[in-house]
Amino acid sequence: MKNQLATVKETLLMGPGPSSVHPTVYQALAKPTIGHLDPAFIAIMDEIKEFLQQLMQTGNRLTVPISGTGSAGMETCFVNLVEPGDDVLVLINGVFGMRMADVAGRLGANVDTLEFEWGTPVVPARVKEKLNEKTYALIAVVHAETSTGVCNPIDEVAELVKETSSLFLVDTVTSLGGIPVTVDAWQADAVYSGTQKCLSCPPGLAPISFSDKAVEKTMNRRNKVPNWYLDLTMIVNYWEGNTRAYHHTAPINMLYGIYESLYCVLSEGLDNVYSRHQKAHLALVEALESLGFEMLVAPEFRLPMLNSVKIPEGIDEAKIRMQLLQEHQIEIGAGLGPLAGKIWRIGVMGHTARMENIEQFTNALKSCL
Numbered sequence: 001m002k003n004q005l006a007t008v009k010e011t012l013l014m015g016p017g018p019s020s021v022h023p024t025v026y027q028a029l030a031k032p033t034i035g036h037l038d039p040a041f042i043a044i045m046d047e048i049k050e051f052l053q054q055l056m057q058t059g060n061r062l063t064v065p066i067s068g069t070g071s072a073g074m075e076t077c078f079v080n081l082v083e084p085g086d087d088v089l090v091l092i093n094g095v096f097g098m099r100m101a102d103v104a105g106r107l108g109a110n111v112d113t114l115e116f117e118w119g120t121p122v123v124p125a126r127v128k129e130k131l132n133e134k135t136y137a138l139i140a141v142v143h144a145e146t147s148t149g150v151c152n153p154i155d156e157v158a159e160l161v162k163e164t165s166s167l168f169l170v171d172t173v174t175s176l177g178g179i180p181v182t183v184d185a186w187q188a189d190a191v192y193s194g195t196q197k198c199l200s201c202p203p204g205l206a207p208i209s210f211s212d213k214a215v216e217k218t219m220n221r222r223n224k225v226p227n228w229y230l231d232l233t234m235i236v237n238y239w240e241g242n243t244r245a246y247h248h249t250a251p252i253n254m255l256y257g258i259y260e261s262l263y264c265v266l267s268e269g270l271d272n273v274y275s276r277h278q279k280a281h282l283a284l285v286e287a288l289e290s291l292g293f294e295m296l297v298a299p300e301f302r303l304p305m306l307n308s309v310k311i312p313e314g315i316d317e318a319k320i321r322m323q324l325l326q327e328h329q330i331e332i333g334a335g336l337g338p339l340a341g342k343i344w345r346i347g348v349m350g351h352t353a354r355m356e357n358i359e360q361f362t363n364a365l366k367s368c369l
């Protein structure tokens with residue numbers, strides 16, 4: 001019998017995620033599975049929470065990884081914080097803002113959206129106008145919009161939300177571990193992320209953090225959380241307290257993986273990690289521009305970890321992506337939605353964000369062109 005896994009080759013992952021996995025994270029994933037209520041495992045869980053608090057710069061007690069990918073993190077925030085009839089505002093400038101509006105709408109919220117051109121950031125002055133018109137139960141925004149490569153001005157939006165009574169929800173799936181995520185300084189009430197971007201870990205967990213205000217809202221809902229699996233009122237009993245209660249069987253080895261990835265990021269030091277991403281980004285942009293490419297996003301709004309580059313006339317973008325993958329074992333991403341066929345999305349996330357990878361990619365791209 002042929003084992004298909006024998007055909008899997010190491011690929012340099014330079015797309016919008018997953019990114020390349022750190023070698024010690026692979027080792028962590030292969031450690032022996034132990035029981036999810038074993039005291040040794042609970043000690044690992046407790047440290048994961050502390051590591052996440054450090055990375056997210058928060059004192060929030062409810063800071064845990066949810067079982068599932070980034071979208072499970074998104075869904076966890078909305079199902080716990082939103083009830084039918086709540087007024088929700090979603091700021092949209094790409095795919096993931098759209099997804100948040102969809103999720104909130106499915107929960108029976110009255111969803112208002114404020115839309116901005118893809119490839120440009122959320123404009124705080126327009127948000128201010130909107131907040132003067134209406135009071136919202138929750139305001140949601142994406143920090144690093146992976147579909148375009150735009151960094152939204154969360155600091156400025158946060159200042160506006162602080163003036164209101166609204167809960168503030170921020171998607172940090174692509175930003176966490178690549179640029180500062182400062183949950184307490186933003187006074188964000190809920191954030192969610194994923195493991196497969198700047199944490200150099202495979203996809204499978206969604207770290208979340210809830211402020212005391214968000215916990216209070218969750219615990220005092222008019223209705224039960226409509227999703228059993230993501231109900232934080234029950235999940236906390238596994239992650240907190242002296243008697244840990246079974247909720248669902250924790251994905252033990254994935255939790256080893258996130259433990260190790262957080263250990264790596266914190267041992268390297270947050271400032272060093274952020275500057276490694278920035279250096280790799282600048283080198284990539286310089287290389288692309290020297291080959292005649294133009295970036296989609298204005299320099300001041302560019303994310304270091306996700307670089308959108310316009311495809312010049314006459315280039316078969318899909319063919320070059322396939323050539324990079326098949327001849328050079330390098331993956332880059334295509335454009336989404338209105339940007340499909342118009343851009344490539346080149347990720348320098350986590351363990352991928354190293355100069356040797358930029359050089360390898362640049363040489364490969366040159367040979368494909």
Ligand SMILES: Cc1ncc(COP(=O)(O)O)c(C=O)c1O
Nearest residue numbers: 069070071096144146173174194
């Ligand atoms: C900004 C952002 N939010 C949410 C998601 C959804 O995460 P996942 O695909 O892990 O479910 C992604 C995935 O790319 C993302 O980039």
